[in-house]
Amino acid sequence: MKAATVKGYGSIAKVVVKEKKRPSPGKNDVLVEVHCSSVNPKDWKLNKAITALIPDVGFRPFIIGDDLSGVVVEKGSEVTEFDVGDEVYGMDMRLRTSACADYASIATSRIARKPANISHREAGVAPLAALTALQGFKIAELKRGQRILIIGASGGVGTYAVQIAKALGAEVTAVCSYRNIDLVKSLGADHVIDYTENDFTNNEDSFDVIFDATSYESAKTCASLMQQGGLFVTTFGQSKGFSSAIISRLFPVQHRTLAVTVESNTDDLNELTELFEKRALKTVLDSEFSFGDIDEAYQRSMTGRAKGKIAIKVLESNQVTRK
Ligand SMILES: NC(=O)c1ccc[n+]([C@@H]2O[C@H](COP(=O)([O-])OP(=O)(O)OC[C@H]3O[C@@H](n4cnc5c(N)ncnc54)[C@H](OP(=O)(O)O)[C@@H]3O)[C@@H](O)[C@H]2O)c1
Structure with missing residues (x-):
């Protein structure tokens, strides 16, 4: 599968899309086909720290990105609350969700059903x-x-x-x-x-x-x-x-x-879902970038001038199959 990672050192490090192994969900996880993710300032702050600490010897083992919205394509043996085909959103962030990838495995306690009235783009930048x-x-x-x-x-x-x-x-x-x-x-x-x-x-x-x-x-x-x-x-x-x-x-x-130290849990995400569905909450989108242009999305966030959220379109609307 395609996944975003960081290449290079410190301030000249670039966010690049590479082939990575598709994850398998653990017993309490679901595998999500990611439609949309986002950039948060934490991402590039963490990139700077990681690229300074871990030398770039051809690969670094991590995949970047926290927020995701997408569709469940596989579930762990003990998952009862979600089914294949469910539209979900959330994040993990116990360091990173590895959300900027074709597929991400995430604990069911960190996701909720996507608000029915908004797109993956609006949901995928929110958590x-x-x-x-x-x-x-x-x-x-x-x-x-x-x-x-x-x-x-x-x-x-x-x-x-x-x-x-x-x-x-x-x-x-x-x-x-x-x-x-x-x-x-x-x-x-x-x-x-x-x-x-x-x-x-x-x-x-x-x-x-x-x-x-x-x-x-x-x-x-x-x-x-x-x-x-x-x-x-x-x-x-x-x-x-x-x-x-x-x-x-x-x-x-x-x-x-x-x-405040943010953490993801289904109850709080459900509260957001309710607000979105009552139209008391909407996403303000600063900009949207294709997966291949993800480094530009990071550059935009680093300006500190974003008006609302920056979206990464991981699944293009005309894309049909993935490996
Ligand atoms: N502790 C946690 O769990 C947690 C969670 C999320 C975020 N954070 C941190 O919270 C901060 C904000 O995150 P974010 O995602 O909202 O960042 P962001 O989207 O990059 O914020 C950009 C916005 O900040 C405004 N801004 C810049 N300087 C300002 C100033 N002096 N006064 C008022 N507005 C100003 C900019 O407006 P103008 O262009 O008009 O100035 C722009 O609209 C980051 O440092 C992030 O790391 C922490």
Whole structure:
């Protein structure tokens, strides 16, 4: 089968498609024919680390990609919840799902039925980013009527976060650049702050929850925006968010920082499915790349300017057979 892996070292490493052995599902896994996958910043951050640590001696054993949407073509001996022919989506991410491949084996506890009203493309980019938003709001116990500030509202995580926060009944103030104001408003944000024009950390407003999808901020930089007992939730993808989460855990600080570490489970994916099917949630697609152009998709993600999600079309619509 075809699968994406990394060739070369460090910053000049390229994502390439190669022949790999088709996996066999374990007893609690299904084998999914992958129709669509995506790129997440974690992918290229991990590539940089791996290409620096593992020398390129003709092959590296891993296949990249986390998110997938596709069709079950085989199932393990103990699988009862899914059948061959089911359309599913999800991710594994205990390091990597190996999703950017013709076929991926994945535990049934990490997938759910694909929302019936959306395409594999819209479903296949959603799991990691949308679950990050949903699980961030769960750890913050975001409630109806609460005021939330979402920083990085136009990215992969942010576009889902705005919609999920609205679906939970929160009043949403979104931070994005002038480029994305209309987009973020169209997703339901009640108020929008253009970070290129205004220093939002000096705003008069105060919030019950601050959700920083960028991880460029910390509870300290946003202290004046937080109500008594307010929570700062970070995706800790950058050093500032990461250190803020560690300091908050080690020392008593004025405002607690919570760090979301996304993981896939069927219950949370089912919640997303329900939101998609109620049309309370939709995927914002920044761009779509063919499997052969996967390196370009990574380059696009590395710009840090994606508006929503980047899709990888693993199965072309006119493709009939696979090896
Ligand atoms: N902990 C976890 O489990 C977890 C899970 C998922 C993601 N993450 C991390 O979360 C971060 C975001 O992920 P993502 O998928 O949303 O990334 P992304 O899609 O690449 O984010 C790109 C977006 O960020 C916006 N942006 C850039 N700088 C900004 C700023 N200073 N203020 C506001 N918006 C800004 C850009 O808008 P403009 O072009 O308008 O600036 C663009 O729309 C990454 O660091 C990722 O590694 C962590």
